[in-house]
Amino acid sequence: MSATAVRRLPPVAExxxxxxxxxxxxxxxxxxSLPKQAALGPAVGLLAASGVLLAWNVITLRxxxxxxxxxxxxxxxxxxxxxxxxxxxxxxxxxxDHVRGSxxxxxxxxxxxxxxxxxxxxxxxxxxxxxxxxx
Amino acid sequence: MSTAVSEITHELPLDHLxxxxxxxxxxxxxxxxxxxxxxxxxxLALLVVAIAGNWLWALDLFHVAGGGLWTGxxxxxxxxxxxxxxxxxxxxxxxxxxxxxxxxLLLMPTLVTVTLASGFQLALHLGNLRSSYPNHGWIIASFxxxxxxxxxxxxxxxxANIAVLFELKKPHPxxxxxxxxxxxxxxxxxxxxxxxxxxxVIMSKLAVG
Numbered sequence: 527m528s529a530t531a532v533r534r535l536p537p538v539a540e541x542x543x544x545x546x547x548x549x550x551x552x553x554x555x556x557x558x559s560l561p562k563q564a565a566l567g568p569a570v571g572l573l574a575a576s577g578v579l580l581a582w583n584v585i586t587l588r589x590x591x592x593x594x595x596x597x598x599x600x601x602x603x604x605x606x607x608x609x610x611x612x613x614x615x616x617x618x619x620x621x622x623d624h625v626r627g628s629x630x631x632x633x634x635x636x637x638x639x640x641x642x643x644x645x646x647x648x649x650x651x652x653x654x655x656x657x658x659x660x661x
Numbered sequence: 662m663s664t665a666v667s668e669i670t671h672e673l674p675l676d677h678l679x680x681x682x683x684x685x686x687x688x689x690x691x692x693x694x695x696x697x698x699x700x701x702x703x704x705l706a707l708l709v710v711a712i713a714g715n716w717l718w719a720l721d722l723f724h725v726a727g728g729g730l731w732t733g734x735x736x737x738x739x740x741x742x743x744x745x746x747x748x749x750x751x752x753x754x755x756x757x758x759x760x761x762x763x764x765x766l767l768l769m770p771t772l773v774t775v776t777l778a779s780g781f782q783l784a785l786h787l788g789n790l791r792s793s794y795p796n797h798g799w800i801i802a803s804f805x806x807x808x809x810x811x812x813x814x815x816x817x818x819x820x821a822n823i824a825v826l827f828e829l830k831k832p833h834p835x836x837x838x839x840x841x842x843x844x845x846x847x848x849x850x851x852x853x854x855x856x857x858x859x860x861x862v863i864m865s866k867l868a869v870g
Contacts, residue, residue: 539816539820542816543816543817546811546812546815546816547812550808550811550812553808554801554804554808557781557790558800558801559792560785560790562792597827601827604693608770611705612770615705615708615709615774615778618709618712619712619778619781619782622712622713623782623785644815648819648820648823651823652820652824652827655824655827655828655835655838
């Protein structure tokens with residue numbers, strides 16, 4: 527499929543980048559107050575918004591027909607492995623630093639959104655240029 | 662800088678790569694260099710040990726060495742290698758990309774993870790994260806710069822990198838698509854390179870207090 531012939535797809539990549547921005551802003555907000563705990567309200571709001579965008583992306587992706595799903599899952603699966611390692615490292619650092627309770631819960635959920643969102647973005651970014659017939 | 666980027670992002674004559682006649686020789690390559698994975702695993706394991714043992718010297722080593730390499734590679738690729746790639750012949754550019762980009766796929770996420778995890782631990786141990794720390798604002802500024810670089814690198818640069826590699830794996834790569842994605846890769850590498858200069862300024866300020 528030629529680049530010029532690529533069909534119009536929903537803004538999955540753009541929404542995934544917006545999701546990442548929300549998670550990173552929330553992470554910076556919380557991390558800038560450590561070891562003390564910042565007010566969780568803004569962080570929970572950012573987390574909820576990022577969760578909504580991620581859910582929208584998953585639902586939108588599920589409706590895509592035809593799509594190079596084999597390529598999508600190939601890239602997303604291996605990216606997920608990598609980002610689970612990265613998110614696991616960050617989670618380990620937080621636990622090691624005695625972050626506990628609701629703060630740890632919010633940070634863990636942010637890392638979860640991050641670790642799911644980026645493989646989705648990478649999988650989509652590659653699969654969109656692949657021919658569904660090649661699957 | 663803008664001149665350098667504009668020189669390398671003008672329309673690349675890659676169109677001949679598309680279509681049945683695009684069978685130019687391309688080296689066989691692995692998108693993820695599997696032989697590098699044990700090295701990445703070993704580096705991450707050492708980082709975990711350094712964090713678990715609260716080894717300040719090792720954390721400092723990881724942060725300084727990892728951050729220096731990250732900054733240096735970003736600047737070098739964005740401002741030196743990028744313009745050179747732009748002036749190579751198409752076959753040379755394709756061959757360079759097939760050898761260079763898979764390595765970047767392993768190297769950069771590892772450097773970023775090591776630098777950020779060790780830097781955060783270091784800042785925590787040294788009390789730099791406390792709001793009473795005189796340069797707390799500089800620490801927050803570094804978070805913001807790193808956050809912006811992460812969005813650009815992971816959200817734009819990395820997807821372009823992987824998509825180019827998959828396109829180059831095809832029997833008949835789409836030259837127009839590769840040119841577009843490479844342009845995006847080089848632009849974003851240049852932007853993160855410039856942002857790394859801000860990181861250098863912040864880290865120099867933090868080092869002397």
